[in-house]
Amino acid sequence: MSQSTSFTANANRESNAGTGFLEIEDVFKSYPKPDGSRFVVLDGVNLTVGEEEFISVIGHSGCGKTTLIKIVAGLEKPTSGSVRLDGKEIRKPGADRMMVFQNYSLLPWLTVRENVRLAVDEVLKKATRVEKNDIVNEHLAMVKLTEAADKYPDELSGGMKQRVGVARALATRPKMLLLDEPFGALDALTKPRLQQQVLDIWESHRQAVMMITHDVDEAIFMSDRVVMMTNGPAATIGGTLNIPFSRPRDRHAMRESQEYYDLRNHILNFLDS
Numbered sequence: 001m002s003q004s005t006s007f008t009a010n011a012n013r014e015s016n017a018g019t020g021f022l023e024i025e026d027v028f029k030s031y032p033k034p035d036g037s038r039f040v041v042l043d044g045v046n047l048t049v050g051e052e053e054f055i056s057v058i059g060h061s062g063c064g065k066t067t068l069i070k071i072v073a074g075l076e077k078p079t080s081g082s083v084r085l086d087g088k089e090i091r092k093p094g095a096d097r098m099m100v101f102q103n104y105s106l107l108p109w110l111t112v113r114e115n116v117r118l119a120v121d122e123v124l125k126k127a128t129r130v131e132k133n134d135i136v137n138e139h140l141a142m143v144k145l146t147e148a149a150d151k152y153p154d155e156l157s158g159g160m161k162q163r164v165g166v167a168r169a170l171a172t173r174p175k176m177l178l179l180d181e182p183f184g185a186l187d188a189l190t191k192p193r194l195q196q197q198v199l200d201i202w203e204s205h206r207q208a209v210m211m212i213t214h215d216v217d218e219a220i221f222m223s224d225r226v227v228m229m230t231n232g233p234a235a236t237i238g239g240t241l242n243i244p245f246s247r248p249r250d251r252h253a254m255r256e257s258q259e260y261y262d263l264r265n266h267i268l269n270f271l272d273s
């Protein structure tokens with residue numbers, strides 16, 4: 001299924017991101033079933049993401065969003081098709097891509113500072129001790145966690161844990177940030193605050209971002225483009241919407257415009273159909 005809209009004429013095979021920093025080409029993914037047949041999750045996904053572009057992938061539960069982002073992370077291999085970042089085929093996880101998970105995935109026996117430091121030590125092997133300390137401190141400050149640097153994960157709120165995840169991912173200076181429902185577990189007050197912090201950081205550091213979300217408002221507020229996936233099995237990209245609002249964005253001003261509601265309705269209609 002492929003939908004074009006009054007906002008953009010992108011179809012399934014779309015390439016309007018220009019530079020094609022991330023290039024997903026004809027990706028199929030299937031798993032073996034006990035009866036010997038294959039369960040097809042992704043059926044011909046084509047997508048490019050620009051070097052400084054923020055895209056969201058939205059779709060119903062189980063359609064294959066996490067599978068897609070895991071393939072980009074190198075945690076899963078496509079059954080066929082190719083995924084390239086900056087011209088290089090992705091075959092395994094690498095320091096050029098950092099993922100933030102919904103469930104935080106912090107090491108509970110390390111403090112906030114040590115969790116971030118571990119990632120920096122792993123990736124920035126050539127940096128000096130002083131440089132590494134500076135990077136850790138800078139990124140803890142960015143997500144406003146300087147005061148909590150010596151706490152352990154179980155002493156933190158969900159929002160704070162997620163900020164550690166964001167600081168840890170950004171501190172390694174990846175070319176691409178992969179966010180798998182990063183705000184999904186947060187309460188209604190914490191969620192917009194953390195969305196804003198991530199956007200503020202992204203606006204000052206600009207890198208490619210792919211974010212999985214179920215939340216239509218979050219997708220519109222944060223993204224340059226929203227990629228809509230069809231229902232599984234055998235899901236693919238059913239349409240793409242350009243989000244035309246200039247940055248930095250004001251959530252409340254955006255919601256006062258008719259254009260916002262047109263975009264929102266378009267996505268909701270797509271998901272309903």
Ligand SMILES: Nc1ncnc2c1ncn2[C@@H]1O[C@H](COP(=O)(O)OP(=O)(O)OP(=O)(O)O)[C@@H](O)[C@H]1O
Nearest residue numbers: 031039041059060061062063064065066067068232
């Ligand atoms: N390792 C696996 N083996 C077999 N099937 C799998 C495997 N991983 C995922 N699947 C199946 O692939 C489909 C897509 O799963 P995926 O987690 O990518 O969906 P999703 O869109 O991210 O879902 P949600 O929004 O609920 O997180 C599901 O039907 C799932 O059961």
